[in-house]
Amino acid sequence: MTSTVPASLTRTAEGATLQAVLLDMDGTLVDTEGFWWDVEKEVFADLGHRLEEPWRDVVVGGPMTRSAGYLIDVTGADISLDELSVLLNDRFEKRIRDGVRLMPGAERLLAELAASKTPAALVSASHRRIIDRVLDSVGHHHFALTVAGDEVTRTKPHPEPYLTAAAGFGADPWRCAVIEDTATGVAAAEAAGCRVVAVPSVAPIAPAVGRAVVSSLEEVDLPFLRKLITGTG
Template sequence: MTTTVSALGTRPADGSALQAVLLDMDGTLVDTEGFWWDVEVETFAGLGHALDESWRHVVVGGPMSRSAGFLIEATGADITVAELTVLLNQGFEDRIDRALPLMPGASRLLAELAAHEVPTALVSASHRRIIDRVLGTLGSEYFALTVAGDEVARTKPHPDPYLLAAAGLGAEPSRCAVVEDTATGVAAAEAAGCRVVAVPSVAPIAAGHRRTVVDSLEQVDLAFLRGLMTEMP
């Protein structure tokens, strides 16, 4: 299921081969990947368990069910995935209510895409309740479509969220530029057949076919994204 807000049209006005831009949320537009790990650490401490720092790379960027299941198994904590999910979502909401920093370049990129009427979707593994809270700060008006992790049968690293977003915007996946910060998200976008810009937040991501790696979102603008469409097929 998707939520549609303030549609911006179906094609760029100048006929560019770029048909849509699909953006991840945590770690890509908002500086929150560290928030999730902090909440996981605090939650498990309350359950009497310490998390190993090396597990951070395992749980980053994926669906909450996978992260929660891994941490329960790794620690042996006496809690169900459903119960842990409630605690983690609540802990995260408490964090973003106090502060929600945007990634450098996020506001500028969103404003530029909107100014040029480029169809844009937010595609996140986070649950709808989290996305809607973040949109209050990020700006729901920038997105023609939003896809939450609990609204698809299979979320990242499966391609389903990106295929759903592309279809919802009337775009061909191969003509969509995706911006992601984790290997899990990159895998989902590439499996969908999209061009990918990786802006690593927690763990390194190597460059590859149909994938460009940059150091910061500040290096990404509309001209850059359009340029991806003219590269190798």
């Protein structure tokens, strides 16, 4: 985890207020979720295997250890998990070396959070090297804190990444709004006790108590996130 803020924030006197916004990266902040599947297909093609499209729903949004392990199991590829992880990260990093594209509404939302001095964190299952390369394109200044998948003991769908981010801000998890695009990420955020905005990228996500589902970040602004915490509106 990297952070440029103190370990705690000044709490407001109000009982239910938005303390921080925690965003997933691939498919939520930047339009890269499809890149990972393309890279996985390319790497396995080099290994002599063809990936089936239904497998995409299994690996999307998950930690590399789970995704890569699953693909090794279903294909029978003769490669170790560590070797495959290196190949996938190398190929993905090359894919994004010319920059990445923000998802619709992301730039406006990040600017709104900065203007209101609402703390924002990037919480991803991707490794640190990939997060830093993405932020070289998007702008490191948008996030006071970032949590990478290879910096926690257990990554998504375990709640540890979001609990780590909330603790880094000294925030209560239930006063943190999480924005995610996959069921894996939503499960991690809700297990941590956070309120969730789901912006599905590959597979549908159903609404639930404490969870809002939207079609785009263009539907999300600061009042929307505050209402998610207070339960008003």
